[in-house]
Amino acid sequence: MQHWPGNTFICHVDPASRAHAALRAMQEEIKMSRFQRFYTFLPPSSFHMTIIPGLSSTTEMHGAMPREMRDAPRDDRTRILLDRASALDLPARHQARMVDLFAAKSVTMTGADQAEEDALRKTRCKLSEATGIEERDFDAYVFHITLAYLVEWVTQETAEEIADFSKDLTERFRDEVGTISFGPVELCNFDTMHAFERVAYLGSRQADA
Numbered sequence: 001m002q003h004w005p006g007n008t009f010i011c012h013v014d015p016a017s018r019a020h021a022a023l024r025a026m027q028e029e030i031k032m033s034r035f036q037r038f039y040t041f042l043p044p045s046s047f048h049m050t051i052i053p054g055l056s057s058t059t060e061m062h063g064a065m066p067r068e069m070r071d072a073p074r075d076d077r078t079r080i081l082l083d084r085a086s087a088l089d090l091p092a093r094h095q096a097r098m099v100d101l102f103a104a105k106s107v108t109m110t111g112a113d114q115a116e117e118d119a120l121r122k123t124r125c126k127l128s129e130a131t132g133i134e135e136r137d138f139d140a141y142v143f144h145i146t147l148a149y150l151v152e153w154v155t156q157e158t159a160e161e162i163a164d165f166s167k168d169l170t171e172r173f174r175d176e177v178g179t180i181s182f183g184p185v186e187l188c189n190f191d192t193m194h195a196f197e198r199v200a201y202l203g204s205r206q207a208d209a
Contacts, residue, residue, distance in 0.1 A: 005074045007054035007081060007189050009127055010196060011094060011182035013047040013145065022176035023047055023107065026169055027147045030104050035162055039105060039148035046195055049096060049109055049145050051120070051185050052127045053135065054081060066132035074189065082187055082200055084130045090123055090203025092184050096143060098177040101166040103159075105150055109143040112179045123185065149193060 013020045024044045031041060055077045069077045095112035102108050111117025184203050188196040
């Protein structure tokens, strides 16, 4: 497991929800498949939808890191982000639905309807403007829930087989996942990409963890 410290703005999937159970069942199907050796799997307790990536080595490489934070330790960066974002008026809830399973590793999501999609995009804009985080291709961002990370490159033939496998799982699980109701946006720290520690809720239900 690679050490990769950073922070991020996410919404966790409620572990008591039907959607969480469906996502977990879908992940188990991938774990039991002949493709499992190509992945490392996210613990179900960490299932979440990213609203806007925070600050990590990736942000710095892509030039999205605000200049004044480039030399700061992770925890100092988190404190600055919290200070900038804590007063934002953000929705207490967002709703999103599953589109498909991509490459047997992430569930593509979109707003439950156009109003919800617009609200998600507006939340991203508010966070970007407040924090100074500038993503490349900002408007093209794809909401998703990660189930696994690819750890080994695959051949074209295997990639096509994984695509067919993902299509089958999409058809089987899309209705079970259904519409997911997320709580308030959370600012989280992480040391690896397998666990996300909440620092604070943001918006309509601010509460330090």
